[in-house]
Amino acid sequence: MPQFFLNKKLIVLLISIIILVALIGFSLKEKENVSWPEQFVKDTAGFFQQIFHAPAQFIAGSFEDLRNLQKTYEENEKLKARLDEYVQLKGQVQELKNDNEELRAILDKKDDLSKYSPIHATVIGRNPDRWQENIQINKGTHHGVEKNMAVITSKGLIGKVKSTTSLHSTVQLVTSMDPKHRISAQVQIGKNKAFGFIEGYDTKKKRLLLKKIDTDVKVKKGSVVTTSGLGLVFPKGLQIGTVESVKVDQYGLTQTAYVKPFADLGDIENVMVVNPALDKNPDKSEVNVEEGGL
Template sequence: MPHFFSNKRLIVLMVCIIVLVALIGFSIKDRERLTVPEQFMKDSVGWVQSIFIKPAQYVAGFFENISEMKNIYEENKILKSRLDEFAALSVELQLVQKENKSLQEMLDTKESLFDYSLRPALVIHRSPDRWSEYIGINKGEQHGIEKNMAVITAHGLIGKVRNVSQFTSTVQLLTDHDRTNRVSAMVLGEESVFGFIEGYDHERGTLMFKKIDTEAPVEVDQTVISSGKGGMFPRGLIIGKIVHVEPDEYGLTKNAYVEPAANFYDMDFVMVVERSGTSLERELIIEEEGDDL
Protein backbone atom coordinates (compact mmCIF):
# COMPACT_ATOMS: atom_id res chain seq x y z
CA MET A 1 0.00 0.00 0.00
CA PRO A 2 2.71 2.56 0.75
CA HIS A 3 4.32 1.74 -2.56
CA PHE A 4 1.09 2.62 -4.36
CA PHE A 5 0.81 6.02 -2.64
CA SER A 6 4.40 6.88 -3.48
CA ASN A 7 3.78 6.11 -7.17
CA LYS A 8 0.58 8.15 -7.05
CA ARG A 9 2.41 11.20 -5.72
CA LEU A 10 5.01 10.80 -8.42
CA ILE A 11 2.35 10.70 -11.11
CA VAL A 12 0.66 13.87 -9.72
CA LEU A 13 4.03 15.66 -9.59
CA MET A 14 4.77 14.79 -13.21
CA VAL A 15 1.32 15.93 -14.34
CA CYS A 16 1.82 19.26 -12.55
CA ILE A 17 5.20 19.71 -14.22
CA ILE A 18 3.72 18.99 -17.63
CA VAL A 19 0.90 21.49 -17.07
CA LEU A 20 3.37 24.12 -15.82
CA VAL A 21 5.62 23.67 -18.86
CA ALA A 22 2.59 23.89 -21.16
CA LEU A 23 1.45 27.11 -19.49
CA ILE A 24 4.95 28.59 -19.76
CA GLY A 25 5.17 27.70 -23.42
CA PHE A 26 1.72 29.11 -24.08
CA SER A 27 2.56 32.42 -22.41
CA ILE A 28 5.93 32.77 -24.17
CA LYS A 29 4.79 32.22 -27.75
CA ASP A 30 3.76 35.21 -29.88
CA ARG A 31 0.05 35.89 -29.76
CA GLU A 32 -2.10 38.55 -31.30
CA ARG A 33 -4.55 38.62 -28.38
CA LEU A 34 -4.04 38.37 -24.65
CA THR A 35 -5.84 35.82 -22.56
CA VAL A 36 -8.65 36.88 -20.28
CA PRO A 37 -6.54 36.58 -17.10
CA GLU A 38 -3.74 38.59 -18.71
CA GLN A 39 -6.17 41.27 -19.79
CA PHE A 40 -7.62 41.36 -16.30
CA MET A 41 -4.18 41.72 -14.70
CA LYS A 42 -3.06 44.46 -17.10
CA ASP A 43 -6.30 46.39 -16.71
CA SER A 44 -6.12 46.11 -12.96
CA VAL A 45 -2.50 47.28 -12.81
CA GLY A 46 -3.27 50.12 -15.25
CA TRP A 47 -6.25 51.24 -13.17
CA VAL A 48 -4.15 51.31 -10.00
CA GLN A 49 -1.40 53.24 -11.81
CA SER A 50 -3.91 55.78 -13.11
CA ILE A 51 -5.13 56.32 -9.55
CA PHE A 52 -1.65 57.01 -8.17
CA ILE A 53 -0.15 58.86 -11.17
CA LYS A 54 -2.37 61.95 -10.87
CA PRO A 55 -1.50 62.73 -7.24
CA ALA A 56 2.16 62.05 -8.02
CA GLN A 57 2.07 64.43 -10.97
CA TYR A 58 0.27 67.03 -8.88
CA VAL A 59 2.88 66.84 -6.12
CA ALA A 60 5.77 66.95 -8.61
CA GLY A 61 4.15 69.85 -10.45
CA PHE A 62 3.60 71.69 -7.16
CA PHE A 63 7.29 71.58 -6.23
CA GLU A 64 8.28 72.40 -9.82
CA ASN A 65 5.98 75.43 -9.75
CA ILE A 66 7.57 76.58 -6.50
CA SER A 67 11.03 76.31 -8.09
CA GLU A 68 9.86 78.20 -11.19
CA MET A 69 8.26 80.90 -9.05
CA LYS A 70 11.54 81.37 -7.23
CA ASN A 71 13.42 81.67 -10.55
CA ILE A 72 10.81 84.09 -11.88
CA TYR A 73 11.14 86.17 -8.73
CA GLU A 74 14.93 86.39 -9.15
CA GLU A 75 14.60 87.22 -12.86
CA ASN A 76 12.00 89.86 -12.02
CA LYS A 77 14.39 91.51 -9.57
CA ILE A 78 17.13 91.59 -12.21
CA LEU A 79 14.77 92.99 -14.85
CA LYS A 80 13.55 95.68 -12.46
CA SER A 81 17.12 96.73 -11.70
CA ARG A 82 17.86 96.90 -15.42
CA LEU A 83 14.71 98.94 -15.98
CA ASP A 84 15.91 101.35 -13.32
CA GLU A 85 19.26 101.57 -15.09
CA PHE A 86 17.49 102.12 -18.40
CA ALA A 87 15.39 104.90 -16.92
CA ALA A 88 18.51 106.57 -15.50
CA LEU A 89 20.30 106.26 -18.86
CA SER A 90 17.26 107.61 -20.67
CA VAL A 91 17.21 110.68 -18.42
CA GLU A 92 20.96 111.12 -18.85
CA LEU A 93 20.61 110.84 -22.64
CA GLN A 94 17.87 113.46 -22.69
CA LEU A 95 20.04 115.82 -20.61
CA VAL A 96 23.01 115.27 -22.93
CA GLN A 97 20.85 115.86 -26.00
CA LYS A 98 19.45 119.03 -24.48
CA GLU A 99 22.93 120.24 -23.56
CA ASN A 100 24.21 119.40 -27.05
CA LYS A 101 21.34 121.31 -28.63
CA SER A 102 22.09 124.32 -26.45
CA LEU A 103 25.77 124.22 -27.36
CA GLN A 104 24.94 123.97 -31.04
CA GLU A 105 22.66 126.98 -30.75
CA MET A 106 25.42 128.89 -28.96
CA LEU A 107 27.83 128.04 -31.78
CA ASP A 108 25.11 128.80 -34.34
CA THR A 109 25.86 125.58 -36.23
CA LYS A 110 24.22 122.22 -36.78
CA GLU A 111 27.28 120.55 -38.24
CA SER A 112 29.09 117.71 -36.57
CA LEU A 113 32.26 115.69 -36.98
CA PHE A 114 29.98 112.70 -37.56
CA ASP A 115 27.96 114.23 -40.43
CA TYR A 116 28.65 112.56 -43.77
CA SER A 117 26.96 110.90 -46.74
CA LEU A 118 28.04 107.92 -48.84
CA ARG A 119 28.49 107.54 -52.60
CA PRO A 120 28.78 103.91 -53.81
CA ALA A 121 31.40 103.07 -56.44
CA LEU A 122 32.71 100.06 -58.32
CA VAL A 123 36.39 99.04 -58.21
CA ILE A 124 37.60 98.91 -61.83
CA HIS A 125 41.33 98.24 -61.41
CA ARG A 126 44.17 97.89 -58.91
CA SER A 127 47.82 98.88 -59.04
CA PRO A 128 50.04 95.80 -59.43
CA ASP A 129 52.91 97.50 -57.55
CA ARG A 130 53.10 96.23 -53.96
CA TRP A 131 54.72 99.46 -52.74
CA SER A 132 52.16 101.72 -54.42
CA GLU A 133 48.78 100.54 -53.25
CA TYR A 134 46.11 102.16 -55.41
CA ILE A 135 42.72 101.17 -56.77
CA GLY A 136 40.56 102.81 -59.42
CA ILE A 137 36.83 103.46 -59.05
CA ASN A 138 34.16 104.34 -61.60
CA LYS A 139 33.11 107.64 -60.00
CA GLY A 140 34.73 111.02 -60.59
CA GLU A 141 34.24 114.76 -60.52
CA GLN A 142 30.94 114.51 -62.39
CA HIS A 143 29.61 112.39 -59.52
CA GLY A 144 30.69 114.81 -56.80
CA ILE A 145 33.93 113.05 -55.89
CA GLU A 146 36.72 115.29 -54.56
CA LYS A 147 40.34 114.77 -53.65
CA ASN A 148 41.07 113.51 -50.11
CA MET A 149 37.59 112.10 -49.53
CA ALA A 150 37.62 108.99 -47.36
CA VAL A 151 36.82 105.62 -48.97
CA ILE A 152 35.36 102.70 -47.03
CA THR A 153 33.94 99.23 -47.49
CA ALA A 154 31.12 97.70 -45.50
CA HIS A 155 33.70 96.70 -42.87
CA GLY A 156 35.86 99.78 -42.46
CA LEU A 157 38.14 102.51 -43.81
CA ILE A 158 40.47 101.56 -46.69
CA GLY A 159 41.96 104.88 -47.86
CA LYS A 160 41.29 108.23 -49.51
CA VAL A 161 40.78 109.68 -52.96
CA ARG A 162 44.17 110.68 -54.39
CA ASN A 163 43.33 111.85 -57.91
CA VAL A 164 40.04 112.72 -59.59
CA SER A 165 39.12 112.83 -63.27
CA GLN A 166 35.73 113.52 -64.78
CA PHE A 167 34.35 109.99 -64.52
CA THR A 168 36.90 107.97 -62.55
CA SER A 169 39.11 108.40 -59.47
CA THR A 170 42.23 106.88 -57.96
CA VAL A 171 42.10 105.76 -54.33
CA GLN A 172 45.24 105.56 -52.20
CA LEU A 173 44.93 102.67 -49.73
CA LEU A 174 46.05 102.85 -46.12
CA THR A 175 48.59 100.15 -46.96
CA ASP A 176 50.50 102.48 -49.32
CA HIS A 177 53.98 103.45 -48.05
CA ASP A 178 53.83 107.11 -49.05
CA ARG A 179 55.11 109.22 -46.11
CA THR A 180 52.22 111.64 -46.53
CA ASN A 181 49.65 108.84 -46.36
CA ARG A 182 48.30 109.15 -42.83
CA VAL A 183 44.97 109.43 -41.04
CA SER A 184 44.17 111.18 -37.77
CA ALA A 185 42.82 108.42 -35.53
CA MET A 186 41.65 107.79 -31.99
CA VAL A 187 41.05 104.86 -29.67
CA LEU A 188 37.58 104.10 -28.38
CA GLY A 189 37.77 104.02 -24.59
CA GLU A 190 37.00 105.89 -21.41
CA GLU A 191 39.72 108.38 -22.30
CA SER A 192 40.31 109.89 -25.74
CA VAL A 193 43.65 108.70 -27.12
CA PHE A 194 44.78 110.24 -30.40
CA GLY A 195 47.46 109.41 -32.92
CA PHE A 196 48.04 108.79 -36.62
CA ILE A 197 47.69 105.76 -38.87
CA GLU A 198 51.00 105.80 -40.77
CA GLY A 199 52.36 102.85 -42.74
CA TYR A 200 51.66 99.17 -42.99
CA ASP A 201 53.53 96.14 -41.66
CA HIS A 202 53.32 93.50 -44.41
CA GLU A 203 54.79 90.76 -42.19
CA ARG A 204 52.14 91.22 -39.50
CA GLY A 205 49.42 92.39 -41.88
CA THR A 206 48.69 95.35 -39.61
CA LEU A 207 48.45 99.12 -39.87
CA MET A 208 50.81 101.25 -37.77
CA PHE A 209 49.14 103.53 -35.22
CA LYS A 210 51.87 106.01 -34.23
CA LYS A 211 52.54 109.08 -32.08
CA ILE A 212 50.55 107.81 -29.11
CA ASP A 213 51.33 109.48 -25.79
CA THR A 214 53.41 107.21 -23.55
CA GLU A 215 50.97 107.66 -20.65
CA ALA A 216 47.88 106.97 -22.78
CA PRO A 217 45.82 103.93 -21.70
CA VAL A 218 46.02 101.86 -24.87
CA GLU A 219 45.22 98.15 -24.70
CA VAL A 220 44.89 95.17 -26.99
CA ASP A 221 41.43 94.62 -28.56
CA GLN A 222 40.50 98.30 -28.38
CA THR A 223 38.88 99.68 -31.53
CA VAL A 224 40.56 102.44 -33.55
CA ILE A 225 38.43 104.91 -35.51
CA SER A 226 38.97 108.12 -37.45
CA SER A 227 39.07 111.10 -35.11
CA GLY A 228 37.52 113.66 -37.46
CA LYS A 229 40.31 116.11 -36.65
CA GLY A 230 42.21 115.76 -39.89
CA GLY A 231 40.06 118.22 -41.82
CA MET A 232 38.44 115.93 -44.41
CA PHE A 233 37.59 112.61 -42.75
CA PRO A 234 34.50 112.46 -40.49
CA ARG A 235 34.74 110.97 -37.04
CA GLY A 236 33.71 107.39 -36.40
CA LEU A 237 34.97 105.51 -39.47
CA ILE A 238 36.15 102.13 -38.20
CA ILE A 239 39.82 101.37 -38.92
CA GLY A 240 40.50 98.21 -36.93
CA LYS A 241 41.47 96.68 -33.58
CA ILE A 242 44.75 96.92 -31.67
CA VAL A 243 46.67 93.64 -31.51
CA HIS A 244 49.99 94.81 -30.04
CA VAL A 245 51.43 97.89 -28.30
CA GLU A 246 55.09 98.82 -27.89
CA PRO A 247 57.26 101.92 -27.29
CA ASP A 248 58.68 103.64 -30.36
CA GLU A 249 62.39 103.41 -31.14
CA TYR A 250 63.17 106.56 -29.12
CA GLY A 251 60.88 105.82 -26.17
CA LEU A 252 59.09 109.16 -26.51
CA THR A 253 55.75 107.81 -27.77
CA LYS A 254 54.04 104.46 -28.27
CA ASN A 255 53.20 102.55 -31.42
CA ALA A 256 50.29 100.16 -31.82
CA TYR A 257 49.72 97.49 -34.44
CA VAL A 258 46.15 97.63 -35.73
CA GLU A 259 44.46 94.73 -37.49
CA PRO A 260 42.40 96.34 -40.27
CA ALA A 261 38.64 95.90 -40.15
CA ALA A 262 38.48 95.95 -43.97
CA ASN A 263 40.00 93.42 -46.33
CA PHE A 264 42.42 95.28 -48.64
CA TYR A 265 42.70 92.37 -51.05
CA ASP A 266 39.04 91.58 -51.69
CA MET A 267 37.22 94.71 -52.82
CA ASP A 268 34.60 94.89 -55.54
CA PHE A 269 32.43 97.69 -54.22
CA VAL A 270 33.42 100.68 -52.09
CA MET A 271 31.79 103.85 -50.77
CA VAL A 272 33.19 107.35 -50.98
CA VAL A 273 32.51 109.41 -47.87
CA GLU A 274 31.42 113.00 -48.38
CA ARG A 275 31.73 114.91 -45.16
CA SER A 276 28.75 117.19 -44.60
CA GLY A 277 30.31 119.35 -41.92
CA THR A 278 32.65 122.16 -42.86
CA SER A 279 36.23 120.97 -42.61
CA LEU A 280 38.98 122.93 -40.91
CA GLU A 281 40.78 123.44 -44.21
CA ARG A 282 37.69 124.95 -45.83
CA GLU A 283 37.09 127.24 -42.86
CA LEU A 284 40.65 128.56 -43.12
CA ILE A 285 40.22 129.16 -46.86
CA ILE A 286 36.99 131.08 -46.26
CA GLU A 287 38.63 133.19 -43.54
CA GLU A 288 41.61 134.01 -45.77
CA GLU A 289 39.33 135.02 -48.64
CA GLY A 290 37.34 137.23 -46.25
CA ASP A 291 40.53 138.96 -45.07
CA ASP A 292 41.56 139.62 -48.67
CA LEU A 293 38.20 141.25 -49.35
Protein backbone atom coordinates in the same frame (compact mmCIF):
# COMPACT_ATOMS: atom_id res chain seq x y z
CA MET B 1 19.22 6.10 -130.98
CA PRO B 2 18.13 9.59 -130.04
CA GLN B 3 14.69 8.29 -129.17
CA PHE B 4 16.27 5.69 -126.93
CA PHE B 5 18.29 8.33 -124.95
CA LEU B 6 15.24 10.54 -124.66
CA ASN B 7 13.27 7.72 -123.10
CA LYS B 8 16.23 6.91 -120.85
CA LYS B 9 16.39 10.47 -119.46
CA LEU B 10 12.68 10.40 -118.82
CA ILE B 11 13.00 7.13 -116.94
CA VAL B 12 15.89 8.54 -114.78
CA LEU B 13 13.86 11.65 -113.99
CA LEU B 14 10.86 9.58 -112.91
CA ILE B 15 13.05 7.33 -110.76
CA SER B 16 14.67 10.40 -109.12
CA ILE B 17 11.27 11.90 -108.34
CA ILE B 18 10.12 8.60 -106.79
CA ILE B 19 13.30 8.37 -104.68
CA LEU B 20 12.94 12.02 -103.56
CA VAL B 21 9.33 11.47 -102.51
CA ALA B 22 10.34 8.35 -100.64
CA LEU B 23 13.13 10.18 -98.83
CA ILE B 24 10.78 13.00 -97.86
CA GLY B 25 8.28 10.55 -96.50
CA PHE B 26 11.03 8.68 -94.72
CA SER B 27 12.37 11.87 -93.13
CA LEU B 28 8.94 12.97 -91.99
CA LYS B 29 8.32 9.67 -90.32
CA GLU B 30 9.06 9.74 -86.60
CA LYS B 31 11.86 7.38 -85.76
CA GLU B 32 13.06 6.20 -82.44
CA ASN B 33 16.53 5.35 -83.69
CA VAL B 34 18.59 7.61 -85.91
CA SER B 35 20.63 6.00 -88.64
CA TRP B 36 24.41 6.25 -88.49
CA PRO B 37 24.63 8.60 -91.50
CA GLU B 38 22.25 10.98 -89.79
CA GLN B 39 24.19 10.66 -86.56
CA PHE B 40 27.41 11.38 -88.40
CA VAL B 41 25.96 14.47 -90.08
CA LYS B 42 24.42 15.79 -86.89
CA ASP B 43 27.54 15.16 -84.80
CA THR B 44 29.74 16.77 -87.41
CA ALA B 45 27.47 19.81 -87.68
CA GLY B 46 27.28 20.08 -83.88
CA PHE B 47 31.04 19.85 -83.55
CA PHE B 48 31.69 22.62 -86.01
CA GLN B 49 28.85 24.68 -84.54
CA GLN B 50 30.43 24.37 -81.10
CA ILE B 51 33.84 25.38 -82.47
CA PHE B 52 32.56 28.53 -84.18
CA HIS B 53 29.93 29.43 -81.57
CA ALA B 54 32.34 30.58 -78.85
CA PRO B 55 34.43 32.91 -81.10
CA ALA B 56 31.27 34.25 -82.69
CA GLN B 57 29.79 34.96 -79.29
CA PHE B 58 33.07 36.53 -78.15
CA ILE B 59 33.22 38.82 -81.19
CA ALA B 60 29.56 39.75 -80.85
CA GLY B 61 30.08 40.42 -77.14
CA SER B 62 33.17 42.53 -77.89
CA PHE B 63 31.23 44.71 -80.31
CA GLU B 64 28.47 45.03 -77.73
CA ASP B 65 31.03 45.99 -75.06
CA LEU B 66 32.52 48.58 -77.41
CA ARG B 67 29.08 50.06 -78.02
CA ASN B 68 28.43 50.13 -74.28
CA LEU B 69 31.84 51.70 -73.68
CA GLN B 70 31.18 54.39 -76.30
CA LYS B 71 27.78 55.04 -74.79
CA THR B 72 29.31 55.24 -71.30
CA TYR B 73 32.00 57.64 -72.55
CA GLU B 74 29.40 59.90 -74.17
CA GLU B 75 27.27 59.87 -71.01
CA ASN B 76 30.38 60.60 -68.93
CA GLU B 77 31.25 63.58 -71.14
CA LYS B 78 27.71 64.91 -70.78
CA LEU B 79 27.88 64.48 -66.99
CA LYS B 80 31.26 66.27 -66.89
CA ALA B 81 29.83 69.16 -68.88
CA ARG B 82 26.85 69.37 -66.56
CA LEU B 83 29.15 69.15 -63.55
CA ASP B 84 31.26 72.02 -64.92
CA GLU B 85 28.09 74.03 -65.47
CA TYR B 86 26.99 73.22 -61.93
CA VAL B 87 30.33 74.30 -60.44
CA GLN B 88 30.26 77.50 -62.49
CA LEU B 89 26.66 78.17 -61.50
CA LYS B 90 27.48 77.48 -57.86
CA GLY B 91 30.36 79.96 -58.03
CA GLN B 92 28.12 82.57 -59.62
CA VAL B 93 25.45 82.04 -56.96
CA GLN B 94 28.06 82.36 -54.20
CA GLU B 95 29.44 85.51 -55.80
CA LEU B 96 25.94 87.00 -56.08
CA LYS B 97 25.29 86.02 -52.48
CA ASN B 98 28.48 87.75 -51.33
CA ASP B 99 27.66 90.84 -53.39
CA ASN B 100 24.14 90.87 -51.98
CA GLU B 101 25.43 90.67 -48.40
CA GLU B 102 28.01 93.36 -49.09
CA LEU B 103 25.47 95.67 -50.71
CA ARG B 104 23.05 95.13 -47.83
CA ALA B 105 25.83 96.01 -45.41
CA ILE B 106 26.58 99.13 -47.46
CA LEU B 107 22.92 100.15 -47.33
CA ASP B 108 22.99 99.74 -43.56
CA LYS B 109 26.19 101.76 -43.46
CA LYS B 110 24.55 104.52 -45.48
CA ASP B 111 22.09 105.04 -42.66
CA ASP B 112 25.03 105.79 -40.33
CA LEU B 113 26.61 108.12 -42.91
CA SER B 114 23.46 109.78 -44.17
CA LYS B 115 24.69 113.21 -43.10
CA TYR B 116 27.68 112.78 -45.43
CA SER B 117 25.65 111.66 -48.48
CA PRO B 118 28.06 108.82 -49.43
CA ILE B 119 28.56 107.92 -53.10
CA HIS B 120 28.50 104.22 -53.96
CA ALA B 121 31.17 103.00 -56.40
CA THR B 122 32.62 99.76 -57.78
CA VAL B 123 36.31 98.87 -58.07
CA ILE B 124 37.38 98.43 -61.71
CA GLY B 125 41.16 98.07 -61.32
CA ARG B 126 44.05 97.84 -58.91
CA ASN B 127 47.74 98.77 -58.83
CA PRO B 128 49.58 96.26 -56.61
CA ASP B 129 52.62 98.52 -56.17
CA ARG B 130 53.17 98.52 -52.40
CA TRP B 131 54.71 102.00 -52.35
CA GLN B 132 51.78 103.56 -54.18
CA GLU B 133 49.02 100.98 -53.75
CA ASN B 134 45.95 102.30 -55.51
CA ILE B 135 42.59 101.11 -56.81
CA GLN B 136 40.41 102.58 -59.54
CA ILE B 137 36.68 103.13 -59.09
CA ASN B 138 33.92 103.84 -61.60
CA LYS B 139 32.86 107.23 -60.20
CA GLY B 140 34.42 110.64 -60.82
CA THR B 141 33.74 114.36 -60.67
CA HIS B 142 30.61 113.87 -62.77
CA HIS B 143 29.18 111.88 -59.85
CA GLY B 144 30.35 114.30 -57.15
CA VAL B 145 33.65 112.61 -56.25
CA GLU B 146 36.48 114.99 -55.37
CA LYS B 147 40.11 114.67 -54.36
CA ASN B 148 40.86 113.78 -50.69
CA MET B 149 37.40 112.35 -50.01
CA ALA B 150 37.46 109.34 -47.66
CA VAL B 151 36.69 105.92 -49.13
CA ILE B 152 35.21 103.12 -47.03
CA THR B 153 33.58 99.71 -47.33
CA SER B 154 30.75 98.42 -45.19
CA LYS B 155 33.39 97.28 -42.66
CA GLY B 156 35.70 100.24 -42.41
CA LEU B 157 38.08 102.81 -43.90
CA ILE B 158 40.24 101.75 -46.85
CA GLY B 159 41.75 105.03 -48.11
CA LYS B 160 41.10 108.36 -49.80
CA VAL B 161 40.55 109.72 -53.30
CA LYS B 162 43.96 110.57 -54.74
CA SER B 163 42.92 111.87 -58.16
CA THR B 164 39.80 112.08 -60.31
CA THR B 165 38.59 112.30 -63.88
CA SER B 166 35.09 112.95 -65.07
CA LEU B 167 33.99 109.31 -64.82
CA HIS B 168 36.70 107.56 -62.76
CA SER B 169 38.84 108.07 -59.67
CA THR B 170 42.04 106.68 -58.17
CA VAL B 171 41.93 105.72 -54.49
CA GLN B 172 45.08 105.53 -52.36
CA LEU B 173 44.73 102.69 -49.87
CA VAL B 174 45.70 102.94 -46.21
CA THR B 175 48.25 100.18 -46.87
CA SER B 176 50.27 102.49 -49.12
CA MET B 177 53.92 102.82 -48.11
CA ASP B 178 54.01 106.45 -49.24
CA PRO B 179 56.03 108.29 -46.54
CA LYS B 180 53.48 111.14 -46.72
CA HIS B 181 50.72 108.71 -45.86
CA ARG B 182 49.19 109.89 -42.58
CA ILE B 183 45.77 109.56 -40.95
CA SER B 184 44.73 111.25 -37.73
CA ALA B 185 43.23 108.52 -35.56
CA GLN B 186 41.97 107.88 -32.06
CA VAL B 187 41.78 104.83 -29.79
CA GLN B 188 38.80 104.38 -27.51
CA ILE B 189 40.00 103.46 -24.00
CA GLY B 190 37.00 103.22 -21.74
CA LYS B 191 35.54 106.69 -21.53
CA ASN B 192 38.81 108.26 -22.65
CA LYS B 193 40.57 108.51 -25.98
CA ALA B 194 44.19 108.35 -27.08
CA PHE B 195 45.30 110.06 -30.26
CA GLY B 196 47.91 109.14 -32.84
CA PHE B 197 48.58 108.82 -36.55
CA ILE B 198 48.27 105.87 -38.93
CA GLU B 199 51.69 105.97 -40.58
CA GLY B 200 52.86 103.01 -42.60
CA TYR B 201 52.00 99.37 -42.91
CA ASP B 202 53.81 96.26 -41.67
CA THR B 203 53.82 93.95 -44.71
CA LYS B 204 54.87 90.87 -42.70
CA LYS B 205 52.24 91.22 -39.98
CA LYS B 206 49.74 92.83 -42.39
CA ARG B 207 48.91 95.46 -39.82
CA LEU B 208 48.58 99.24 -39.93
CA LEU B 209 50.94 101.21 -37.68
CA LEU B 210 49.33 103.67 -35.31
CA LYS B 211 52.24 105.83 -34.13
CA LYS B 212 52.91 108.71 -31.74
CA ILE B 213 50.61 107.50 -28.97
CA ASP B 214 51.45 109.09 -25.60
CA THR B 215 53.29 106.65 -23.30
CA ASP B 216 51.12 107.74 -20.38
CA VAL B 217 48.13 106.07 -22.03
CA LYS B 218 47.68 102.32 -21.59
CA VAL B 219 46.33 100.99 -24.86
CA LYS B 220 44.71 97.57 -24.52
CA LYS B 221 44.49 94.80 -27.06
CA GLY B 222 41.13 94.85 -28.85
CA SER B 223 40.66 98.61 -28.50
CA VAL B 224 38.79 100.09 -31.47
CA VAL B 225 40.64 102.60 -33.69
CA THR B 226 38.66 105.23 -35.60
CA THR B 227 39.36 108.45 -37.45
CA SER B 228 39.58 111.44 -35.13
CA GLY B 229 38.32 114.04 -37.61
CA LEU B 230 41.12 116.40 -36.54
CA GLY B 231 42.52 116.61 -40.05
CA LEU B 232 39.32 117.73 -41.80
CA VAL B 233 40.12 115.18 -44.50
CA PHE B 234 38.30 112.24 -42.96
CA PRO B 235 34.99 112.49 -41.10
CA LYS B 236 35.19 111.72 -37.42
CA GLY B 237 34.35 108.20 -36.29
CA LEU B 238 35.10 106.13 -39.39
CA GLN B 239 36.17 102.70 -38.20
CA ILE B 240 39.72 101.63 -39.04
CA GLY B 241 40.42 98.49 -37.01
CA THR B 242 41.36 97.02 -33.65
CA VAL B 243 44.61 97.06 -31.70
CA GLU B 244 46.45 93.74 -31.69
CA SER B 245 49.66 94.70 -29.91
CA VAL B 246 51.56 97.75 -28.66
CA LYS B 247 55.26 98.50 -28.36
CA VAL B 248 57.18 101.47 -26.99
CA ASP B 249 59.30 103.35 -29.51
CA GLN B 250 63.08 103.30 -29.47
CA TYR B 251 63.51 106.33 -27.23
CA GLY B 252 60.57 105.53 -24.96
CA LEU B 253 58.76 108.76 -25.78
CA THR B 254 55.77 107.35 -27.69
CA GLN B 255 54.04 104.06 -28.44
CA THR B 256 53.16 102.29 -31.66
CA ALA B 257 50.09 100.09 -31.95
CA TYR B 258 49.65 97.38 -34.56
CA VAL B 259 46.13 97.70 -35.93
CA LYS B 260 44.21 94.97 -37.70
CA PRO B 261 41.97 96.66 -40.33
CA PHE B 262 38.25 95.99 -40.21
CA ALA B 263 38.06 96.04 -44.02
CA ASP B 264 39.48 93.22 -46.12
CA LEU B 265 42.02 95.26 -48.05
CA GLY B 266 42.91 92.33 -50.29
CA ASP B 267 39.37 91.88 -51.61
CA ILE B 268 37.64 95.16 -52.38
CA GLU B 269 34.73 95.34 -54.82
CA ASN B 270 32.13 97.80 -53.57
CA VAL B 271 33.03 101.04 -51.80
CA MET B 272 31.54 104.33 -50.68
CA VAL B 273 33.09 107.75 -51.11
CA VAL B 274 32.42 110.06 -48.14
CA ASN B 275 32.53 113.85 -48.34
CA PRO B 276 33.38 115.37 -44.93
CA ALA B 277 32.32 118.80 -46.15
CA LEU B 278 28.69 117.62 -46.06
CA ASP B 279 28.83 117.06 -42.30
CA LYS B 280 25.97 119.12 -40.89
CA ASN B 281 27.66 119.46 -37.52
CA PRO B 282 31.39 119.84 -38.09
CA ASP B 283 33.71 120.55 -35.21
CA LYS B 284 35.07 124.04 -35.99
CA SER B 285 37.88 123.57 -33.51
CA GLU B 286 39.47 120.81 -35.63
CA VAL B 287 42.74 121.62 -37.35
CA ASN B 288 44.30 119.97 -40.36
CA VAL B 289 47.07 117.73 -39.05
CA GLU B 290 46.94 115.04 -41.74
CA GLU B 291 50.00 115.73 -43.79
CA GLY B 292 50.05 114.66 -47.39
CA GLY B 293 46.26 114.63 -47.44
CA LEU B 294 45.93 111.16 -45.93
